[in-house]
Amino acid sequence: MARRKKIYEGKAKILYEGPEPGTLVQYFKDEGMVAEAGGPDIVEGRGVLNNRLSEFFMTGLNAIGVPTHFIRRINMREQLIRAVEIIPLAVVVRNFAAGAMTERLGIAEGTALPRPIVEFYYKDEALGDPLVTEEHVIAFGWAGQQDLDDMVALALRVNDFLSGVMMGVGIRLVDFRIEVGRIWEGDFQRLIVADEISPDSCRLWDMRTGERFGKDAGAADPSLLSEAHAEVARRLGVLPTNVTHSTKPTLIN
Structure with missing residues:
Protein backbone atom coordinates (compact mmCIF):
# COMPACT_ATOMS: atom_id res chain seq x y z
CA MET A 1 0.00 0.00 0.00
CA ALA A 2 1.43 3.38 -1.03
CA ARG A 3 2.30 5.77 1.73
CA ARG A 4 -0.21 8.59 1.92
CA LYS A 5 0.87 12.22 1.66
CA LYS A 6 0.30 14.13 4.88
CA ILE A 7 -1.12 17.61 4.26
CA TYR A 8 -1.47 18.90 7.82
CA GLU A 9 -1.30 17.70 11.41
CA GLY A 10 -2.93 19.45 14.36
CA LYS A 11 -3.52 18.55 18.01
CA ALA A 12 -6.46 16.26 17.34
CA LYS A 13 -6.47 15.41 13.63
CA ILE A 14 -4.28 14.65 10.63
CA LEU A 15 -5.23 15.52 7.04
CA TYR A 16 -4.01 13.32 4.20
CA GLU A 17 -4.29 13.73 0.47
CA GLY A 18 -7.59 12.26 -0.71
CA PRO A 19 -8.22 9.61 -3.37
CA GLU A 20 -9.74 12.15 -5.78
CA PRO A 21 -8.94 15.79 -6.62
CA GLY A 22 -10.61 18.18 -4.19
CA THR A 23 -10.82 15.62 -1.37
CA LEU A 24 -8.89 14.91 1.83
CA VAL A 25 -8.87 12.09 4.36
CA GLN A 26 -9.34 13.36 7.92
CA TYR A 27 -7.87 11.12 10.64
CA PHE A 28 -9.01 11.57 14.25
CA LYS A 29 -6.28 11.10 16.88
CA ASP A 30 -6.75 10.34 20.57
CA GLU A 31 -4.84 13.51 21.46
CA GLY A 32 -6.65 16.76 22.17
CA MET A 33 -7.04 19.51 24.71
CA VAL A 34 -8.66 19.39 28.14
CA ALA A 35 -10.97 22.39 28.64
CA GLU A 36 -9.80 25.86 27.66
CA ALA A 37 -6.75 26.20 29.87
CA GLY A 38 -5.58 22.61 29.85
CA GLY A 39 -2.67 21.06 28.05
CA PRO A 40 -2.56 18.26 25.49
CA ASP A 41 -3.84 14.88 26.63
CA ILE A 42 -4.29 11.40 25.19
CA VAL A 43 -7.52 9.53 25.95
CA GLU A 44 -7.78 6.10 24.34
CA GLY A 45 -10.82 5.78 22.10
CA ARG A 46 -11.41 9.53 21.89
CA GLY A 47 -10.60 9.74 18.17
CA VAL A 48 -12.95 6.87 17.36
CA LEU A 49 -15.83 8.52 19.20
CA ASN A 50 -15.16 11.98 17.76
CA ASN A 51 -15.01 10.57 14.23
CA ARG A 52 -18.37 8.87 14.62
CA LEU A 53 -20.04 11.76 16.43
CA SER A 54 -18.77 14.29 13.89
CA GLU A 55 -20.16 12.06 11.15
CA PHE A 56 -23.53 12.02 12.96
CA PHE A 57 -23.72 15.82 13.24
CA MET A 58 -22.35 16.60 9.78
CA THR A 59 -24.70 14.10 8.13
CA GLY A 60 -27.62 15.68 9.97
CA LEU A 61 -26.61 19.16 8.85
CA ASN A 62 -26.21 18.05 5.23
CA ALA A 63 -29.67 16.49 5.39
CA ILE A 64 -31.33 19.80 6.36
CA GLY A 65 -29.45 21.82 3.76
CA VAL A 66 -26.59 23.19 5.87
CA PRO A 67 -23.50 22.56 3.72
CA THR A 68 -20.49 20.81 5.30
CA HIS A 69 -17.20 19.36 4.08
CA PHE A 70 -18.23 15.82 5.11
CA ILE A 71 -18.60 13.22 2.33
CA ARG A 72 -18.53 9.84 4.08
CA ARG A 73 -16.89 7.88 6.88
CA ILE A 74 -14.11 5.57 5.70
CA ASN A 75 -13.39 3.58 8.86
CA MET A 76 -13.36 3.94 12.65
CA ARG A 77 -10.91 6.86 12.63
CA GLU A 78 -11.10 8.37 9.15
CA GLN A 79 -13.57 10.22 7.01
CA LEU A 80 -13.51 11.55 3.46
CA ILE A 81 -14.02 15.30 3.28
CA ARG A 82 -14.01 18.08 0.72
CA ALA A 83 -10.85 20.17 0.56
CA VAL A 84 -11.63 23.75 1.56
CA MET A 207 -30.38 19.37 31.65
CA ARG A 208 -31.43 17.70 34.91
CA THR A 209 -28.23 17.11 36.88
CA GLY A 210 -25.80 19.61 35.36
CA GLU A 211 -23.28 16.83 34.65
CA ARG A 212 -20.73 17.91 32.04
CA PHE A 213 -20.20 15.92 28.87
CA GLY A 214 -18.42 18.23 26.43
CA LYS A 215 -15.00 19.80 26.20
CA ASP A 216 -14.84 20.72 29.89
CA ALA A 217 -15.82 17.23 31.11
CA GLY A 218 -12.18 16.30 31.76
CA ALA A 219 -11.10 19.58 33.32
CA ALA A 220 -10.63 18.02 36.75
CA ASP A 221 -9.79 14.48 35.66
CA PRO A 222 -8.90 13.73 31.98
CA SER A 223 -9.70 10.04 32.54
CA LEU A 224 -13.40 10.98 32.73
CA LEU A 225 -13.38 12.47 29.24
CA SER A 226 -13.80 9.23 27.29
CA GLU A 227 -16.81 8.13 29.36
CA ALA A 228 -18.38 11.58 28.97
CA HIS A 229 -18.00 11.42 25.18
CA ALA A 230 -19.39 7.89 25.19
CA GLU A 231 -22.46 9.01 27.15
CA VAL A 232 -23.24 11.61 24.48
CA ALA A 233 -22.84 8.93 21.80
CA ARG A 234 -25.12 6.54 23.71
CA ARG A 235 -27.87 9.12 24.09
CA LEU A 236 -27.70 9.97 20.39
CA GLY A 237 -27.89 6.29 19.41
CA VAL A 238 -24.33 6.11 18.10
CA LEU A 239 -23.41 3.71 20.92
CA PRO A 240 -25.73 0.98 22.20
CA THR A 241 -27.44 1.92 25.46
CA ASN A 242 -26.84 -1.45 27.10
CA VAL A 243 -23.02 -1.41 26.96
CA THR A 244 -20.56 -0.17 29.51
CA HIS A 245 -17.89 1.89 27.75
CA SER A 246 -14.36 0.58 27.79
CA THR A 247 -11.18 1.74 26.11
CA LYS A 248 -12.45 0.10 22.93
CA PRO A 249 -15.99 1.46 22.35
CA THR A 250 -18.54 -0.60 20.47
CA LEU A 251 -20.05 1.48 17.67
CA ILE A 252 -23.17 0.95 15.63
CA ASN A 253 -22.63 0.72 11.85
Missing part, protein backbone atom coordinates in the same frame (compact mmCIF):
# COMPACT_ATOMS: atom_id res chain seq x y z
CA GLU A 85 -9.80 27.00 2.20
CA ILE A 86 -10.20 27.44 5.96
CA ILE A 87 -10.99 30.97 7.10
CA PRO A 88 -8.57 31.63 10.01
CA LEU A 89 -11.37 32.23 12.51
CA ALA A 90 -13.03 30.02 15.10
CA VAL A 91 -16.74 30.84 15.22
CA VAL A 92 -18.20 30.39 18.70
CA VAL A 93 -21.94 30.42 19.45
CA ARG A 94 -22.95 30.91 23.08
CA ASN A 95 -26.42 30.11 24.46
CA PHE A 96 -25.47 30.24 28.16
CA ALA A 97 -22.71 32.07 29.99
CA ALA A 98 -19.69 29.87 30.65
CA GLY A 99 -15.94 29.73 30.23
CA ALA A 100 -14.24 32.85 28.92
CA MET A 101 -17.49 34.84 28.82
CA THR A 102 -18.01 34.57 32.58
CA GLU A 103 -14.41 35.68 33.16
CA ARG A 104 -14.61 38.64 30.76
CA LEU A 105 -18.03 39.97 31.69
CA GLY A 106 -18.62 38.72 35.23
CA ILE A 107 -21.84 36.94 34.30
CA ALA A 108 -22.74 34.00 36.54
CA GLU A 109 -21.99 30.65 34.94
CA GLY A 110 -25.09 29.03 33.49
CA THR A 111 -26.98 32.29 32.93
CA ALA A 112 -29.25 31.97 29.88
CA LEU A 113 -28.29 34.63 27.34
CA PRO A 114 -31.05 36.83 25.87
CA ARG A 115 -30.20 35.45 22.43
CA PRO A 116 -27.43 33.30 20.92
CA ILE A 117 -24.23 35.33 20.76
CA VAL A 118 -21.77 34.72 17.92
CA GLU A 119 -18.09 35.48 18.56
CA PHE A 120 -15.00 35.31 16.36
CA TYR A 121 -11.57 34.18 17.56
CA TYR A 122 -8.44 34.58 15.45
CA LYS A 123 -6.81 31.17 15.04
CA ASP A 124 -3.26 31.64 16.28
CA GLU A 125 -2.07 29.31 19.04
CA ALA A 126 0.94 31.49 19.85
CA LEU A 127 -1.46 34.33 20.67
CA GLY A 128 -3.94 32.12 22.48
CA ASP A 129 -6.62 32.41 19.76
CA PRO A 130 -7.73 35.93 20.79
CA LEU A 131 -11.29 37.23 20.58
CA VAL A 132 -11.60 39.68 17.67
CA THR A 133 -14.29 42.02 16.39
CA GLU A 134 -15.75 42.19 12.90
CA GLU A 135 -13.70 45.37 12.39
CA HIS A 136 -10.51 43.40 13.02
CA VAL A 137 -11.60 40.64 10.64
CA ILE A 138 -12.33 43.05 7.78
CA ALA A 139 -9.36 45.36 8.42
CA PHE A 140 -6.84 42.51 8.33
CA GLY A 141 -8.44 40.79 5.36
CA TRP A 142 -9.34 37.51 7.05
CA ALA A 143 -12.88 37.74 5.64
CA GLY A 144 -15.14 40.31 4.02
CA GLN A 145 -18.42 41.70 5.30
CA GLN A 146 -20.49 39.32 3.18
CA ASP A 147 -18.40 36.42 4.47
CA LEU A 148 -19.05 37.53 8.04
CA ASP A 149 -22.78 37.81 7.44
CA ASP A 150 -22.80 34.34 5.88
CA MET A 151 -20.73 32.89 8.75
CA VAL A 152 -23.14 34.26 11.34
CA ALA A 153 -26.14 32.88 9.43
CA LEU A 154 -24.41 29.50 9.06
CA ALA A 155 -23.45 29.36 12.76
CA LEU A 156 -27.00 30.17 13.88
CA ARG A 157 -28.44 27.42 11.66
CA VAL A 158 -25.96 24.96 13.15
CA ASN A 159 -26.99 26.19 16.61
CA ASP A 160 -30.67 25.58 15.90
CA PHE A 161 -29.92 22.04 14.72
CA LEU A 162 -27.53 21.09 17.53
CA SER A 163 -29.69 22.66 20.25
CA GLY A 164 -32.71 20.67 19.10
CA VAL A 165 -30.80 17.40 18.79
CA MET A 166 -29.21 17.81 22.23
CA MET A 167 -32.42 18.91 23.93
CA GLY A 168 -34.08 15.78 22.60
CA VAL A 169 -31.65 13.63 24.61
CA GLY A 170 -31.67 15.78 27.76
CA ILE A 171 -28.49 17.76 27.09
CA ARG A 172 -28.14 21.54 27.17
CA LEU A 173 -25.97 23.01 24.42
CA VAL A 174 -24.14 25.72 26.36
CA ASP A 175 -21.81 26.76 23.55
CA PHE A 176 -19.87 25.32 20.63
CA ARG A 177 -17.17 26.16 18.11
CA ILE A 178 -17.09 25.59 14.38
CA GLU A 179 -14.69 26.40 11.58
CA VAL A 180 -15.81 27.59 8.18
CA GLY A 181 -14.18 26.97 4.81
CA ARG A 182 -14.48 28.42 1.33
CA ILE A 183 -15.16 26.26 -1.71
CA TRP A 184 -15.51 27.27 -5.33
CA GLU A 185 -18.01 25.89 -7.81
CA GLY A 186 -16.91 27.46 -11.07
CA ASP A 187 -16.68 31.18 -10.39
CA PHE A 188 -19.11 30.93 -7.47
CA GLN A 189 -17.77 30.85 -3.91
CA ARG A 190 -19.70 29.61 -0.92
CA LEU A 191 -19.00 28.93 2.73
CA ILE A 192 -19.45 25.54 4.39
CA VAL A 193 -18.97 24.03 7.85
CA ALA A 194 -15.56 22.35 8.12
CA ASP A 195 -13.18 20.74 10.65
CA GLU A 196 -15.38 18.78 13.09
CA ILE A 197 -18.38 18.94 15.39
CA SER A 198 -17.86 16.71 18.41
CA PRO A 199 -17.92 16.91 22.22
CA ASP A 200 -14.38 18.33 21.95
CA SER A 201 -15.83 21.43 20.28
CA CYS A 202 -18.96 21.77 22.44
CA ARG A 203 -19.78 22.58 26.04
CA LEU A 204 -22.59 20.19 27.03
CA TRP A 205 -24.45 19.94 30.35
CA ASP A 206 -27.09 17.46 31.45
Whole structure:
Protein backbone atom coordinates (compact mmCIF):
# COMPACT_ATOMS: atom_id res chain seq x y z
CA MET A 1 0.00 0.00 0.00
CA ALA A 2 1.43 3.38 -1.03
CA ARG A 3 2.30 5.77 1.73
CA ARG A 4 -0.21 8.59 1.92
CA LYS A 5 0.87 12.22 1.66
CA LYS A 6 0.30 14.13 4.88
CA ILE A 7 -1.12 17.61 4.26
CA TYR A 8 -1.47 18.90 7.82
CA GLU A 9 -1.30 17.70 11.41
CA GLY A 10 -2.93 19.45 14.36
CA LYS A 11 -3.52 18.55 18.01
CA ALA A 12 -6.46 16.26 17.34
CA LYS A 13 -6.47 15.41 13.63
CA ILE A 14 -4.28 14.65 10.63
CA LEU A 15 -5.23 15.52 7.04
CA TYR A 16 -4.01 13.32 4.20
CA GLU A 17 -4.29 13.73 0.47
CA GLY A 18 -7.59 12.26 -0.71
CA PRO A 19 -8.22 9.61 -3.37
CA GLU A 20 -9.74 12.15 -5.78
CA PRO A 21 -8.94 15.79 -6.62
CA GLY A 22 -10.61 18.18 -4.19
CA THR A 23 -10.82 15.62 -1.37
CA LEU A 24 -8.89 14.91 1.83
CA VAL A 25 -8.87 12.09 4.36
CA GLN A 26 -9.34 13.36 7.92
CA TYR A 27 -7.87 11.12 10.64
CA PHE A 28 -9.01 11.57 14.25
CA LYS A 29 -6.28 11.10 16.88
CA ASP A 30 -6.75 10.34 20.57
CA GLU A 31 -4.84 13.51 21.46
CA GLY A 32 -6.65 16.76 22.17
CA MET A 33 -7.04 19.51 24.71
CA VAL A 34 -8.66 19.39 28.14
CA ALA A 35 -10.97 22.39 28.64
CA GLU A 36 -9.80 25.86 27.66
CA ALA A 37 -6.75 26.20 29.87
CA GLY A 38 -5.58 22.61 29.85
CA GLY A 39 -2.67 21.06 28.05
CA PRO A 40 -2.56 18.26 25.49
CA ASP A 41 -3.84 14.88 26.63
CA ILE A 42 -4.29 11.40 25.19
CA VAL A 43 -7.52 9.53 25.95
CA GLU A 44 -7.78 6.10 24.34
CA GLY A 45 -10.82 5.78 22.10
CA ARG A 46 -11.41 9.53 21.89
CA GLY A 47 -10.60 9.74 18.17
CA VAL A 48 -12.95 6.87 17.36
CA LEU A 49 -15.83 8.52 19.20
CA ASN A 50 -15.16 11.98 17.76
CA ASN A 51 -15.01 10.57 14.23
CA ARG A 52 -18.37 8.87 14.62
CA LEU A 53 -20.04 11.76 16.43
CA SER A 54 -18.77 14.29 13.89
CA GLU A 55 -20.16 12.06 11.15
CA PHE A 56 -23.53 12.02 12.96
CA PHE A 57 -23.72 15.82 13.24
CA MET A 58 -22.35 16.60 9.78
CA THR A 59 -24.70 14.10 8.13
CA GLY A 60 -27.62 15.68 9.97
CA LEU A 61 -26.61 19.16 8.85
CA ASN A 62 -26.21 18.05 5.23
CA ALA A 63 -29.67 16.49 5.39
CA ILE A 64 -31.33 19.80 6.36
CA GLY A 65 -29.45 21.82 3.76
CA VAL A 66 -26.59 23.19 5.87
CA PRO A 67 -23.50 22.56 3.72
CA THR A 68 -20.49 20.81 5.30
CA HIS A 69 -17.20 19.36 4.08
CA PHE A 70 -18.23 15.82 5.11
CA ILE A 71 -18.60 13.22 2.33
CA ARG A 72 -18.53 9.84 4.08
CA ARG A 73 -16.89 7.88 6.88
CA ILE A 74 -14.11 5.57 5.70
CA ASN A 75 -13.39 3.58 8.86
CA MET A 76 -13.36 3.94 12.65
CA ARG A 77 -10.91 6.86 12.63
CA GLU A 78 -11.10 8.37 9.15
CA GLN A 79 -13.57 10.22 7.01
CA LEU A 80 -13.51 11.55 3.46
CA ILE A 81 -14.02 15.30 3.28
CA ARG A 82 -14.01 18.08 0.72
CA ALA A 83 -10.85 20.17 0.56
CA VAL A 84 -11.63 23.75 1.56
CA GLU A 85 -9.80 27.00 2.20
CA ILE A 86 -10.20 27.44 5.96
CA ILE A 87 -10.99 30.97 7.10
CA PRO A 88 -8.57 31.63 10.01
CA LEU A 89 -11.37 32.23 12.51
CA ALA A 90 -13.03 30.02 15.10
CA VAL A 91 -16.74 30.84 15.22
CA VAL A 92 -18.20 30.39 18.70
CA VAL A 93 -21.94 30.42 19.45
CA ARG A 94 -22.95 30.91 23.08
CA ASN A 95 -26.42 30.11 24.46
CA PHE A 96 -25.47 30.24 28.16
CA ALA A 97 -22.71 32.07 29.99
CA ALA A 98 -19.69 29.87 30.65
CA GLY A 99 -15.94 29.73 30.23
CA ALA A 100 -14.24 32.85 28.92
CA MET A 101 -17.49 34.84 28.82
CA THR A 102 -18.01 34.57 32.58
CA GLU A 103 -14.41 35.68 33.16
CA ARG A 104 -14.61 38.64 30.76
CA LEU A 105 -18.03 39.97 31.69
CA GLY A 106 -18.62 38.72 35.23
CA ILE A 107 -21.84 36.94 34.30
CA ALA A 108 -22.74 34.00 36.54
CA GLU A 109 -21.99 30.65 34.94
CA GLY A 110 -25.09 29.03 33.49
CA THR A 111 -26.98 32.29 32.93
CA ALA A 112 -29.25 31.97 29.88
CA LEU A 113 -28.29 34.63 27.34
CA PRO A 114 -31.05 36.83 25.87
CA ARG A 115 -30.20 35.45 22.43
CA PRO A 116 -27.43 33.30 20.92
CA ILE A 117 -24.23 35.33 20.76
CA VAL A 118 -21.77 34.72 17.92
CA GLU A 119 -18.09 35.48 18.56
CA PHE A 120 -15.00 35.31 16.36
CA TYR A 121 -11.57 34.18 17.56
CA TYR A 122 -8.44 34.58 15.45
CA LYS A 123 -6.81 31.17 15.04
CA ASP A 124 -3.26 31.64 16.28
CA GLU A 125 -2.07 29.31 19.04
CA ALA A 126 0.94 31.49 19.85
CA LEU A 127 -1.46 34.33 20.67
CA GLY A 128 -3.94 32.12 22.48
CA ASP A 129 -6.62 32.41 19.76
CA PRO A 130 -7.73 35.93 20.79
CA LEU A 131 -11.29 37.23 20.58
CA VAL A 132 -11.60 39.68 17.67
CA THR A 133 -14.29 42.02 16.39
CA GLU A 134 -15.75 42.19 12.90
CA GLU A 135 -13.70 45.37 12.39
CA HIS A 136 -10.51 43.40 13.02
CA VAL A 137 -11.60 40.64 10.64
CA ILE A 138 -12.33 43.05 7.78
CA ALA A 139 -9.36 45.36 8.42
CA PHE A 140 -6.84 42.51 8.33
CA GLY A 141 -8.44 40.79 5.36
CA TRP A 142 -9.34 37.51 7.05
CA ALA A 143 -12.88 37.74 5.64
CA GLY A 144 -15.14 40.31 4.02
CA GLN A 145 -18.42 41.70 5.30
CA GLN A 146 -20.49 39.32 3.18
CA ASP A 147 -18.40 36.42 4.47
CA LEU A 148 -19.05 37.53 8.04
CA ASP A 149 -22.78 37.81 7.44
CA ASP A 150 -22.80 34.34 5.88
CA MET A 151 -20.73 32.89 8.75
CA VAL A 152 -23.14 34.26 11.34
CA ALA A 153 -26.14 32.88 9.43
CA LEU A 154 -24.41 29.50 9.06
CA ALA A 155 -23.45 29.36 12.76
CA LEU A 156 -27.00 30.17 13.88
CA ARG A 157 -28.44 27.42 11.66
CA VAL A 158 -25.96 24.96 13.15
CA ASN A 159 -26.99 26.19 16.61
CA ASP A 160 -30.67 25.58 15.90
CA PHE A 161 -29.92 22.04 14.72
CA LEU A 162 -27.53 21.09 17.53
CA SER A 163 -29.69 22.66 20.25
CA GLY A 164 -32.71 20.67 19.10
CA VAL A 165 -30.80 17.40 18.79
CA MET A 166 -29.21 17.81 22.23
CA MET A 167 -32.42 18.91 23.93
CA GLY A 168 -34.08 15.78 22.60
CA VAL A 169 -31.65 13.63 24.61
CA GLY A 170 -31.67 15.78 27.76
CA ILE A 171 -28.49 17.76 27.09
CA ARG A 172 -28.14 21.54 27.17
CA LEU A 173 -25.97 23.01 24.42
CA VAL A 174 -24.14 25.72 26.36
CA ASP A 175 -21.81 26.76 23.55
CA PHE A 176 -19.87 25.32 20.63
CA ARG A 177 -17.17 26.16 18.11
CA ILE A 178 -17.09 25.59 14.38
CA GLU A 179 -14.69 26.40 11.58
CA VAL A 180 -15.81 27.59 8.18
CA GLY A 181 -14.18 26.97 4.81
CA ARG A 182 -14.48 28.42 1.33
CA ILE A 183 -15.16 26.26 -1.71
CA TRP A 184 -15.51 27.27 -5.33
CA GLU A 185 -18.01 25.89 -7.81
CA GLY A 186 -16.91 27.46 -11.07
CA ASP A 187 -16.68 31.18 -10.39
CA PHE A 188 -19.11 30.93 -7.47
CA GLN A 189 -17.77 30.85 -3.91
CA ARG A 190 -19.70 29.61 -0.92
CA LEU A 191 -19.00 28.93 2.73
CA ILE A 192 -19.45 25.54 4.39
CA VAL A 193 -18.97 24.03 7.85
CA ALA A 194 -15.56 22.35 8.12
CA ASP A 195 -13.18 20.74 10.65
CA GLU A 196 -15.38 18.78 13.09
CA ILE A 197 -18.38 18.94 15.39
CA SER A 198 -17.86 16.71 18.41
CA PRO A 199 -17.92 16.91 22.22
CA ASP A 200 -14.38 18.33 21.95
CA SER A 201 -15.83 21.43 20.28
CA CYS A 202 -18.96 21.77 22.44
CA ARG A 203 -19.78 22.58 26.04
CA LEU A 204 -22.59 20.19 27.03
CA TRP A 205 -24.45 19.94 30.35
CA ASP A 206 -27.09 17.46 31.45
CA MET A 207 -30.38 19.37 31.65
CA ARG A 208 -31.43 17.70 34.91
CA THR A 209 -28.23 17.11 36.88
CA GLY A 210 -25.80 19.61 35.36
CA GLU A 211 -23.28 16.83 34.65
CA ARG A 212 -20.73 17.91 32.04
CA PHE A 213 -20.20 15.92 28.87
CA GLY A 214 -18.42 18.23 26.43
CA LYS A 215 -15.00 19.80 26.20
CA ASP A 216 -14.84 20.72 29.89
CA ALA A 217 -15.82 17.23 31.11
CA GLY A 218 -12.18 16.30 31.76
CA ALA A 219 -11.10 19.58 33.32
CA ALA A 220 -10.63 18.02 36.75
CA ASP A 221 -9.79 14.48 35.66
CA PRO A 222 -8.90 13.73 31.98
CA SER A 223 -9.70 10.04 32.54
CA LEU A 224 -13.40 10.98 32.73
CA LEU A 225 -13.38 12.47 29.24
CA SER A 226 -13.80 9.23 27.29
CA GLU A 227 -16.81 8.13 29.36
CA ALA A 228 -18.38 11.58 28.97
CA HIS A 229 -18.00 11.42 25.18
CA ALA A 230 -19.39 7.89 25.19
CA GLU A 231 -22.46 9.01 27.15
CA VAL A 232 -23.24 11.61 24.48
CA ALA A 233 -22.84 8.93 21.80
CA ARG A 234 -25.12 6.54 23.71
CA ARG A 235 -27.87 9.12 24.09
CA LEU A 236 -27.70 9.97 20.39
CA GLY A 237 -27.89 6.29 19.41
CA VAL A 238 -24.33 6.11 18.10
CA LEU A 239 -23.41 3.71 20.92
CA PRO A 240 -25.73 0.98 22.20
CA THR A 241 -27.44 1.92 25.46
CA ASN A 242 -26.84 -1.45 27.10
CA VAL A 243 -23.02 -1.41 26.96
CA THR A 244 -20.56 -0.17 29.51
CA HIS A 245 -17.89 1.89 27.75
CA SER A 246 -14.36 0.58 27.79
CA THR A 247 -11.18 1.74 26.11
CA LYS A 248 -12.45 0.10 22.93
CA PRO A 249 -15.99 1.46 22.35
CA THR A 250 -18.54 -0.60 20.47
CA LEU A 251 -20.05 1.48 17.67
CA ILE A 252 -23.17 0.95 15.63
CA ASN A 253 -22.63 0.72 11.85
